[in-house]
Amino acid sequence: MFVLVNLKAYPCDAVAVAEAAATVADDTGARIAVAPQAAHIEPVAETGVETWAQHVSSSGHGSHTGSTLAPAVADAGATGALLNHSERRLKLADIDGSLRAAEDTGLDTIVCANNPRQVAAAATLGPDMVAVEPPELIGSGTPVSRADPDIVRDAVAAADEVNPPVPVLCGAGITSGDDVEAAADLGSEGVLLASGVAKADDPEEVLRDLVSGI
Ligand SMILES: O=C[C@H](O)COP(=O)(O)O
Numbered sequence: 496m497f498v499l500v501n502l503k504a505y506p507c508d509a510v511a512v513a514e515a516a517a518t519v520a521d522d523t524g525a526r527i528a529v530a531p532q533a534a535h536i537e538p539v540a541e542t543g544v545e546t547w548a549q550h551v552s553s554s555g556h557g558s559h560t561g562s563t564l565a566p567a568v569a570d571a572g573a574t575g576a577l578l579n580h581s582e583r584r585l586k587l588a589d590i591d592g593s594l595r596a597a598e599d600t601g602l603d604t605i606v607c608a609n610n611p612r613q614v615a616a617a618a619t620l621g622p623d624m625v626a627v628e629p630p631e632l633i634g635s636g637t638p639v640s641r642a643d644p645d646i647v648r649d650a651v652a653a654a655d656e657v658n659p660p661v662p663v664l665c666g667a668g669i670t671s672g673d674d675v676e677a678a679a680d681l682g683s684e685g686v687l688l689a690s691g692v693a694k695a696d697d698p699e700e701v702l703r704d705l706v707s708g709i
Contacts, residue, residue, distance in 0.1 A: 496675060496709040497624070497664065497685030498702075499547060499605070501530045501577065505693040509535040510542060512692060515699035517544040525706035526685075530577055533563050540572025547575040550583050551602070553592025565593075565600040575603035577687075579617070581630045591620055605664065605687070611649035618658040625654055625663055626687045632667035634690050639667045640677035651682035672707040679709065 500516060502509055509531040520527040528545035540546040552562035565576065576597040579585045585593065590606060597604045605624045606617035617625045627650035632639050640647060647665045654661045665678050666687030678686050688705075695701045 496525070496679055496683075496706075497662075498525060498527045498675070498705055499530060499577070499664070499685065499687050500527065500692045500702075501549060501580070501687060501689040502532065502535075502693050503549070503582065503689050504532060505689070507693045507698075510538050512698045513539040513542040513544045513546070515702055517542045519699060519702040519706060520544065523703075523706050525709060527702065527706065528575065530575075533568065533571075536568055536571040536573050545575070546573050547577055547605075548573045548602070549577050549580065551576045551578070551593050551597050553585075553589045553596055555596065565596040565602055569600045569602060573602065575605070575623075577626075578604060578606045578622070580607045581609060581628055581633060587616075590617070594620055594622055607666075607687070608650070610646060611653040614650040614663065615653040615657050618654040618661045621658065622661065624685065625650075625661055626666055626685075627663060628666040628687065630667075635668045636670060636690075637668040638670070638674040638677065639665050640669070640674055640681055640683075642668065644677075644681055647678065647681040647683055669705075670701070672704045672709075675705050676708040 530547040548568040604622040662684035664685035670691030
């Protein structure tokens with residue numbers, strides 16, 4: 496199981512969370528990655544933790560003010576890019592363009608989707624992974640694996656139908672090792688989570704619990 500901790504724009508200490516994630520990954524052998532704000536990619540990557548960008552633009556070098564270029568996040572130490580997160584929705588052409596920009600740079604990719612239909616569409620574009628997240632459960636503390644297990648099962652089936660090698664992650668409301676195990680039981684190959692770690696008093700303790708059953 497892959498555990499990707501998206502720090503969103505939470506006011507947490509990104510380096511402290513990254514150090515905790517690196518420690519837990521080293522101690523347990525679990526694959527744990529952290530996706531900080533773009534400005535924090537370099538110091539987060541310097542901790543040794545697997546580091547992802549929360550987004551990359553479809554554009555390349557040129558007159559594109561405010562863009563987050565795939566080569567720039569890679570230079571800063573990112574090895575993957577999250578695309579089309581529910582809080583950073585893209586048009587279809589931009590998802591495709593951002594995917595190509597990330598791939599051309601050698602970044603791993605996850606395309607997020609709200610539901611199994613969108614998972615099928617996302618998987619068709621050929622990312623390394625897709626992630627299903629019902630928006631209404633994001634930040635709720637109620638895990639998708641309990642509130643809506645069928646959405647995870649159906650997402651896995653949808654991805655398998657259009658592009659069988661694409662692994663499916665699930666996210667929203669995941670905070671514990673039990674949630675991660677439930678996600679795995681539904682066919683998910685990883686979890687995408689945020690508030691459970693970013694808002695925790697002791698992120699290392701939460702991370703240890705998250706990977707305790709994998
Ligand atoms: O990127 C992470 C997801 O939106 C899940 O967020 P959450 O763990 O706070 O529910």
